[in-house]
Amino acid sequence: MYHQYQMQQKVGRSPTDRDTPSTMLATDLDNANNIARGISSTPSMLNYVPTPSSSPPSVQSATNNGHQKNAKMAFVRLRSFTDSSFSSVTLPPLDVPDSDDAAGASAPPGPNRPNPSPTGDDDDDAIELSIDSLSDTPRQSDGTETEVEEVLGHEFLRFVPMQAARAHWMQLHKQGMQVPVLQRMFLRLLHRHAPLRALWPFARCFDGSKQQLDELLTSASFRHFCDAYQAVLTMVMDNLDDEPSLCQLLQELGANHFYYDASEAHFKMMREEFVLALGECVVGTREALDDELEEDWARLWAKMDSNLAFGLAVQRHNYLAHCVIGKEMETLRAQWQTLLEAKCRMDALGTAIRERGIQTFSEGMRRIGRELWTKDELEQRFAVAVNDLLWAMAQALSLWEPGTGFLRICAEIDSRCGGAVDVIRTSSATLLRNAFIEGLIAELVAVLGENEATATAMHSWTKVYRVAEQAIIADGMDNERRGNI
Structure with a gap:
């Protein structure tokens, strides 16, 4: 079942900022298309435009920037585990009123939180929420407690963009399902898009027969390839909170894929097959997709697709100009x-x-x-x-x-x-x-x-x-x- 914990959203940034590759050399689709065709006047290099720091925000940083009223919170959905190593989610330290009521009270039930058990015990598979700062000596009040309480008391229906997909990816790792999902994605690509077989050494003699399928699944080269892809996707997840670094990483990956005979159409194929493979692997499990989680994965892949394609187009432009x-x-x-x-x-x-x-x-x-x-x-x-x-x-x-x-x-x-x-x-x-x-x-x-x-x-x-x-x-x-x- 789903449980939610509160995470802070970036302060002073509009929601659409996260959906736009802000570090792109070209800021509009027409210019990117021109680069792909080699007719753009844009300098033929990847030039990353720095954006405001996107380090994990805090309510205090919101106060310093004069955005206390605009500091927003959003819910990221996490699926529970029976694994005791994931039985507790620690929220960022927060200032709480120094009172017995405040220290002992729990968050009121809401539409996105389960009602507390009448016996005082949570459900067997519930995730325990703990705040480390509750056991610490409260620091001196700086006047922001009221603001914090007001913010924490609101529940926003919209998730932090792409954070749900990252949480889901982390949980797939806990279940040992990341590599199986990627293996299924590549098998779907090999079956449905046969021309891609010529791109990868492990698939250049793959004809789709059951015998070759069994050999491929036990192939060390195929496993190594999926492991490498798993590492790259994890790097993407690690950089979700740092948009300039994320865009630079993806654009450099796209540029490198120019020499692997990749094209923009291949990124789209991979995007479609990943979502389908993910849904097939988690169906009937606690990690099963719903509409909102699938939408968050689609948002993440849209960002990956656009930056990968842009990096490849810039590399094509460079190649035509200087080879x-x-x-x-x-x-x-x-x-x-x-x-x-x-x-x-x-x-x-x-x-x-x-x-x-x-x-x-x-x-x-x-x-x-x-x-x-x-x-x-x-x-x-x-x-x-x-x-x-x-x-x-x-x-x-x-x-x-x-x-x-x-x-x-x-x-x-x-x-x-x-x-x-x-x-x-x-x-x-x-x-x-x-x-x-x-x-x-x-x-x-x-x-x-x-x-x-x-x-x-x-x-x-x-x-x-x-x-x-x-x-x-x-x-x-x-x-x-x-x-x-």
Whole structure:
């Protein structure tokens, strides 16, 4: 059953402040979208704007800031445990009137508190509330006791934002349910979103069969991955009261995931599957979700999603602007011209890449159990994607400029690479890249020779491909927001 204890809400801050990533470089959705497309004039770095201190507030701090009347209290719901280690919740020290009545009286029953037992004993599973300061010698009155009593006597229907989710996460730890919830979330992702299988080493040969499912559940790499995710989510919970640190943590995580082939759509998938997995794991237990707790989890994931996506968009912006230097571009343009002259036209180059890469792409799709199309359909879609990517790479090479790099390519694409967007969404950006790069490298070696087609040159061409790929992904997301797809 649910019990409640009172916690102080941040003072001098509007409720919406906690729902807005206040440390974002961009403060509005349009600017964030522009960063994702690489056309924002915003400096290409994560610049965290400090906000007022968000350390745990006290009534005294409210007094010092002249906000005694505005100091608000809210209830955070905690589920009770039979574990004696969690049988007592200690509230922050409070000043209480020095009287026998005040010392012995209990809080009046309210709509969110159970009535005291007629025998004086609480229910078996009730959480005992204790105030350590009651046993201490009261300090001298500073005139705030009346204010404290007035505040403590009010019950607010609205919870402190995201604190209920944190309390729930703590209790899942007590029950040993955190890792099982995360394991179920990833299993749901692997079953419902097969393209994600190519992202994680433990799932690159997962086809959804029961045998592989059993092997995955006992896999050390899968357990380690879930443990790492558990640690990250716990770090998020630890920073809920420090919004600047929370936003910085999430945005840096989002930026790092750019190099893991993640996209903004993946964060949304994870958000949806976590809530569903959580509900499935706790159904029928004391930790079961209700509408209000589910809403609090949704609020937390909305904040995580927005900051992760913003960090990834900024990293994409940085990559497009700085991944290639001037001397490197001179070599790339010269090799590109040689390649086109040897193949006479770009269509011939595309045909050669398709012939060399189709087998790799087909094998990768089969390995992750993603056989969506017939052989003819697969070849046709792969051909369209290769042509779109070659065109985007040609545009990138021609539009590169010192200082701004490839930032102009996003505006140039403008919905012209729908075939590549479709293949990336329904298959995997990783598989498509592996197949394309294999064909491209083979052609570079055949045309340029091994002396020029060095490992350094191959790495440079991989970066050009990644630029084209990310510009296409950003354009696809922009079209989706505008309702064009």
